[in-house]
Amino acid sequence: MNIGAAAKASGVSAKMIRYYEETGLIPPAARTDAGYRVYSEQDVHMLRFIRRARDLGFSVEGINELLGLWRDRSRQSADVKRLALAHVADLRRKIAELEEMAATLETLASACHGNARPDCPILSELEAPGEDAKRPAHASSARGLSRFGAA
Amino acid sequence: MNIGAAAKASGVSAKMIRYYEETGLIPPAARTDAGYRVYSEQDVHMLRFIRRARDLGFSVEGINELLGLWRDRSRQSADVKRLALAHVADLRRKIAELEEMAATLETLASACHGNARPDCPILSELEAPGEDAKRPAHASSARGLSRFGAA
């Protein structure tokens, strides 16, 4: 099977299959005399595994660990579970951050008239966090907000 | 005020301030004879605005729109509100995707014994989605999963 067929069968793009090979996530594929990569059903199986893990939000690094356990016949299910639950915790942390953003914005938006006039508590809050929109506002204290890569 | 001081005062790194300038998010700063960028309190104000919007998860593109409205004295609060709520919708969509991942993984993990034996429904599911862990499993039908950049 060529890379295109493997891609279609696994749901992983040919581009990404080459990338995974290059970065060592998967072993180098066998080649034809012409240099074409050749994939077996087993390989497609592995690619589907990867695809599914990606769908569950695992990073390539995390998938690497999962693949290691997958291939390890003497693995302990406790290790798999630990990996999975650590990822769940990551997801929940990210969710909480996004949720906090959404809630903050929603609160601000609900206080915004949303009409033709320019005054808007959303902009006021962005200007001077925590201050009341009514007062002039000339904040300056240094803050230390959480920060995170904006998902 | 030099870029370092502006960075400290606004919470935006000097690196990012230059980047924002380069990409046109903020206008080019004034310069000293030696070429040092100079910032006013007004500039710091704007940088803080940007920082705060980033904290709320707005992309640079979204911040650009917010800044436009912020500077526009004749803006309509309805436009600001629309922008904010659209972003909230984005956040909620992302949250729902992450939540689904977390829930799926949690369900799988709860079915995993987490002991010293190798059998684990998490790996089974990654191998052959939807199939029961007990049966051999030799899936092959092409599926069309949702896919998204893994947040």
Next chain:
DNA sequence: GATGGGGCTTACAATCATGGGAAGGTCAAG
């Protein structure tokens, strides 16, 4: 006035996962 340390400048690379495209070789059908 020289020197040193810290801040500033630009430019370039790396990150992470992915897509896009060019230039060129290969394969199978007609």
Next chain:
DNA sequence: CTTGACCTTCCCATGATTGTAAGCCCCATC
């Protein structure tokens, strides 16, 4: 043998951010 679909490698771009490196500037201290 030609055509078109496929494959190869290599490079570029994304988005936001950080890191590094070479070189200049400013100020304080000796």
